Amino acid sequence: MAIEDDVLVVGGGLAGATAALAAVERDVRVRLVSHKQSTLRHASGLIDVLGYTPAGEGPLSDPFPALADLPEGHPYERVGAEAVRDALAFFDGIAGDAYAGAHTDANALVPTHGGTVKPTARYPAATAAGLASDDRDALLVGFGTLPDFEAPLAAAHLEGAGVPFAARGVTVRFPGIERDDAKVTRYAHLLDRDERVETAAGESTARTALAETVRPHLEGESRVGFPAVLGDDRADAVRADLADRLGVDVFEVPMGPPSLPGLRLEDLLFDALSDAGVRVTTGVPVVDYETGAHGAGSSGPARIDRVTVDRNGSEVPHSADQYVLATGGLVGKGVESDRERVSEPVFDCHVPHPADRYDWFVDDVFGDQPYARFGLPVDRDLRPLDADDALEFANLRAAGAVLGGHDFAAEKSGSGVSLATGYVAGRRAAEGCR
Amino acid sequence: MSDAERPTDDSGDEFEPIEVFPEAGETDLRPGADDCYKCSTCDTECPVAEVDDEFPGPKFQGPEQWRLKRQDDHDIDESVMKCSNCMRCDSACPSDVPLSQMHNTARAEYVEENVSKFSREYWRNRMLANYRRLAPLGAMFPRTANFVTGLSATRWLGEKLLGIAGERELPEFATETFREWWTKRGGARVENSDKRIAYFHGCYSNYNTPEVAKALVRVYEHFGYEIMVPEQDCSGTPMFANGMLEDARRAAETNVRELAAAIDDGADVVASCSSCSMSLRQEYPELFDFEDTEAVAENTWDAVEYLRVHEDLETELEGTAVGEEFDDFAYHAPCHARNQGLDGQTVELLGLIDGVEAHDVGDSCSGISGTYGWKAENYETSMAIGAEMFDHMDDADATAGLTECPTCSMQMEHGTGYEITHTLEVLAAALVGDGADATGANATGARAE
Ligand SMILES: Cc1cc2nc3c(=O)[nH]c(=O)nc-3n(C[C@H](O)[C@H](O)[C@H](O)COP(=O)(O)OP(=O)(O)OC[C@H]3O[C@@H](n4cnc5c(N)ncnc54)[C@H](O)[C@@H]3O)c2cc1C
Ligand code: SF4
Ligand code: SF4
Secondary structure, rough: OOOEOOEEEEEOOOOHHHHHHHHOOOOOOOEEEEOOOHHOOOOOOOOOOOOOOOOOOOOOOOHHHHOOOOOOHHHHHHOOOHHHHHHHHHHHHHHHHHEEEEOOOOOEEEOOOOOOEEEEEEHHHHHHHHHOOOOOEEEEEEEOOOOOOOOHHHHHHHOOOOOEEEEEEEOOOOOOOOOOOOOOHHHHHHHHHOOOEEEOOOOEEEHHHHHHHHHHHHHOOOOEEEEEEOOOOOHHEEEEHHHHOOOOEEEOOOOOOOOOOHHHHHHHHHHHHHHHHOOEOOOEEEEEEEEEEEOOOOOOOOEEEEEEEEEEEEEEEEEEEEEEOOOOOOOOOOOOOOOOEEEEEOOOOOOOOOOOOOHOOOOOOOOHHHHHOOOOOEOOOOEEEEEOEEEEEHHHHHOHHHHHHHHHOHHHOEEEEEEEHHHHHHHHHHHHOO | OOOOHHOOOOOOOOOOOOOOOHHHHHHHHHHHHOOOOOOHHHHOOOOHHHHHOOOOOOHHHHHHHHHHHHOOOOOOOOHHOOOOOOOOHHHHHHOOHHHHHHHHHHHHHHHHHHHOOOOOHHHHHHHHHHHHHHHHHHOOOOHHHHHHHHHHHHHHHHHHHHHHHOOOOOOOOOOHHHHHHHHOOOOOOOOOOOOEEEEEOOHHHHOOHHHHHHHHHHHHHHHOOOEEEEOOOOOOHHHOOOHHHHHHHHHHHHHHHHHHHHHOOOEEEEOOOHHHHHHEEEHHHHHOOOOOOOHHOOOEEEHHHHHHOOHHHHHHHOEEEEOOOOOOOOOOOOOHHOOOOOOHHHHHOOOEEEEOEEEEEOEEEEOOOOHHHHHHHHHHHHHHHHHHHHHHHHHHHOOEEEEHHHHHHHHHHHHHHOOEEEHHHHHHHHOOOOOOOOOOOEEEEEHHH
C-alpha cells in the first residue's frame, strides 16, 4: 500500500505551499511533503515581483509593463502576466490583513536594514508605516546586541538615497537581553509574552521597558522603526502596544537572515494549509520515484507512479495522480551541483548548463552569473523539458526557485516567481487529475 | 522473573573504557561541520534559545564548538547541558549538518571530563537517565511506590537532595506491567509467518502505561499480525540527553542484538513511543556501529505509520465510531514524531472516525524533552517553552489531550490538567472496540489467511 493522494507537492517553501493551496481549492486530495525548513527563514518576507529588468534597469516603479519584455523561458514569460496578477490576488486572499500593497500595481519602496530602498509588490503590515514614499520623519532604533542593524548608519544611508523625510538613528540596549548573540526568536518571545525584565528603574514588563527606553530619544518624529524582531505569534499586539505607549506609529525594518517576517509568513502559509485540509508531512525528503504506464500510447512521456519518502531509514511509498516539484534552487537543494554537473536530485530532470565548469560563472563577482539562472526549463504548463525539449514526465510540474531562466537576486523577483508558478502549477495539477 | 526485569547492568562483563568521540565519529563529523554556512536557521528552531538568552543555540553547540574544539585543547562549553535533545535543529538545517549527533557526542565528552562522578548532578542525571533500572523496583511494589512518590515530603526531598523539580509529580506505576500481562495471556494469539512484528514497547508503556501497549496488541492482532515481544532495554533516549553515552551504548547493544534476531525471523520492528523509534532509526546509526545497527534502523517503524503503509488503515477506519469515553482531542505532535515526518498522521486518521477529531495545537515544543524538564534547574525553562502549547490547548475545542510521547503527555497534563491519551488507544477503540477481552484474534483469523 502506498499513501495515496490526488496531488503530491514536493517542497514546502513559498512555491510548494502556494501550489498546494491552489490545488486544494479544486476539491482534490492534496499532500505536501517537505524536508527541511524553507528559505522563507532567510527571506525578508517581502513579496518582490520584479524590481529590476534582466538587463539591470530599475528600480522599476511598476513591474507589470516590464513583464511583457522578459526573454523566452523566463518563468513569468512561461505563465504570462495575467497569471502573475491572479497569483498575487490569490496571495492577498490568503494573507488578509497581514500584508499590504494590493491597492496599486506600483512597487512600494521599503527601507532595508542596510539603509537602501527596495522595490517590492507586497509587504508585511508590520512594515507599512515605514515606506520610503511616506514623508513623515522617522527615528530608527537599533539594539547594541543586534549588530546587523546599525540604526545611525542606516538612517544616514536613507537620507543619502534621497528619501523625502528626515531620518535619525539611535542605538539602545534591549531590556532583558544580556547576551550579545541572543537569537532573534529570543527578542520576539520576550515581547510576545511581555515577560518581566530587569531595568535600571526596577522590574518591568518587556514592552513597557522597551517603550520607556526609546521615549527619551524621540524628537518629534511621528514614526519609529525597529529591526524586525517585534514579536512572532503576537507581533500585531506587540506593535500596537509599543505604538500606544510611544504615541507614534511603529514599523519594522526587514532584516537579513534569519528573518522573523519570513518565519511569520511561513506560519501563515502553514496555518492556511491546515485550514484548507492539505495533508502536510515535514522533516522527511522525497528520495526516489517509480514510473508506471506511459501516457498517451507507448511513445508518450512516462507517468510518475509513486515517489519514495525516506523516513529516517524506512522507505515509505506515496502515490498521487499529479506531482509538483517545488524543492527550491541551489539554496533549498532543489538544484545541486558537483564538480561534474548540475542536476535536479529527485526526478533527475534536465538542468541545462555549460559542459565546462569554468563557464558556470564569470570572474566579475557582480557580473551576470550564469549559475544564478541554473534550473529546470519548462513548457507553458510548467512541465519540465528534457534536452530535446520533450516532456520529462506526463504528470510532473515544477514551480519556484527550482525553475531556470531567472536570477531572483539580481531581478528582485524571488517570491513573485514562487507565487506565480506555484499558483499555476497547483491549479493545473488539480485540473489534470483523472 | 520476566525478561524485562532481568538486570542487565552486569550482563556486559568485559569492561569497556569510555571512548568519547570514537574514530567513526571523528571522520563523520568533520565534513558535517564544514557544511555549515552559518545561515542560523537552526537557531530559529531552538526552543531553548527562544526562552533563555544564555543558551548559545544549536549553531554554536554544533558546528562552531566542533571547529573550536578541533583547534586546540578547547573544553566543551557547559551550556551543552542546557540543550534538551529535542532534535528540532536537525530538521531545520538546509545543509544537513548532523547537529544532534554533534550535541550528543559533545555532551558525552563534557560529562566525562567536566562533571564529577561524585556530584549530586551526576547521580541525579544518572538516575533519571536510567529510569529503566529503577522502574522494576517501583513495579514490584507499585502501590507503595505510588504512595511514596506522591508524598509531598518525598517531593521535597527529591528537590533538595537530587535536584528533581518539586513541582512535578512522578509518574505512577501500573499494578501490572505490560510484560507481566503478556506472559499471563500466553503471548501472541495470532500466528502468521507472513505478517510479523517485533514490538519495542520501551520502558514507559511497560511500567507506567501498559494500556498503550495493550492497545497496540489489539490493533495489530486485528490486522492479523503475529506479535513478538523480544527482550529489550531502554531505547537510550534519556541517556543521550544526559551525556551518558556508555550507558546508552550498553542498552543499544542489547536492543540491536535482540531486534536484529527478530528481523531475521521475518519481523519488522514497531514502536509506540516516538522517541524510541527516533532513537532506533536515527541516533543508533549516528552514534554506534554494532553489527546490524543499520538493519534495525531500516526496519523500524512507528506503530501507526506501519499500518498506514502495510494495511488500508484509512478505509478500515472510515465510518468507525468510538464510544462515549473519547471525545475531541487537543493533539500535540512530539518533536521526535515531527522529525520523522509523522506530524500530520494522527489528525488525518482520527478525522475518519465518527465522534472524535484531533485538533493540532501547533508546532511548538512541549518543553519537557524527556528528563530535561524534571531537573529543578530546567523546570522554569521547560514551562516557558511549554507555555505556547498550553495556550493552544486551552484554545482548542477539546478538554482532553492526545500525543504519542510519554513525557510530552506528562507535560501536557501538568500544564493544563487535561487527561492525555495515546493515538493507539483511540484506534483500538475504533477498530476493535474497548472490551478488555477483545483481542481481535477471531476477527483476524479471517484476514490472516
Ligand atoms: C537569503 C535570501 C533572501 C531572500 N530575500 C528575498 C526578498 O527579499 N524578496 C523576495 O521576493 N525573495 C527573496 N528571496 C527569495 C525567495 O525567498 C525564494 O525565491 C523563494 O522563497 C523560493 O521558494 P521555493 O518555494 O521555490 O523554495 P524554497 O524556499 O527553497 O523551498 C524548498 C523546500 O523544498 C524542500 N525540499 C528540497 N528537496 C526536497 C526533497 N527531496 N523532498 C522534500 N522536500 C524537499 C526544502 O527542504 C525546502 O523546504 C530570498 C532568498 C534568500 C535565500
Ligand atoms: S536539540 Fe533542541 S534544544 Fe538542543 S540545540 Fe537543537 S533545537 Fe536546541
Ligand atoms: S542551519 Fe545548518 S548551515 Fe545553517 S547555521 Fe545551522 S548548522 Fe549551519
